[in-house]
Amino acid sequence: MMLDSIDEGPLVYPTVIGEDRHTRPKKYSELTEEQQLQDDYDVQATNIILHGLPPDMYVLVNHQEAAKDIWDRGETLYEYYWRFYQLINDMHTIGMTMQQVQVNTKFLNALLPE
Incomplete structure (x- = not known):
């Protein structure tokens, strides 16, 4: 819904x-x-x-x-990617890590189907 x-x-x-x-x-x-x-x-x-x-x-x-x-x-796709990239960098700065497959999956799941 x-x-x-x-x-x-x-x-x-x-x-x-x-x-x-x-x-x-x-x-x-x-x-x-x-x-x-x-x-x-x-x-x-x-x-x-x-x-x-x-x-x-x-x-x-x-x-x-x-x-x-x-x-x-x-946002455009580029703007979204840039914001997402900055978030991942911030996570690394504070010591949080995610496997690359998790990062990719979260990014792709947040996109519109188009």
């Missing part, structure tokens, strides 16, 4: 006619269980992406509301 959030954008809240005869978006409590779950995953996907961004990139996307918008405004 998180990947759906990124690929398709966030849940669009359905509308209802309120007591004042005006159309309004449903409240979270009025959503179906599946819609609430999707909304929760939308928030989680957005938070995961935001926490993985460096501060200079965060400034570019902090006003975006949807994970898809954030992802679309995100």
Whole structure:
């Protein structure tokens, strides 16, 4: 469901006619269980992406509301690789080591399927 959030954008809240005869978006409590779950995953996907961004990139996307918008405004493959490379260097600096196959797998698993 998180990947759906990124690929398709966030849940669009359905509308209802309120007591004042005006159309309004449903409240979270009025959503179906599946819609609430999707909304929760939308928030989680957005938070995961935001926490993985460096501060200079965060400034570019902090006003975006949807994970898809954030992802679309995100890094190029080179920028992602460079950030990943710096993280691995930082890990080596503090004495953490990983087998090369683990590093490669983590890098590849974090990429988009495209």
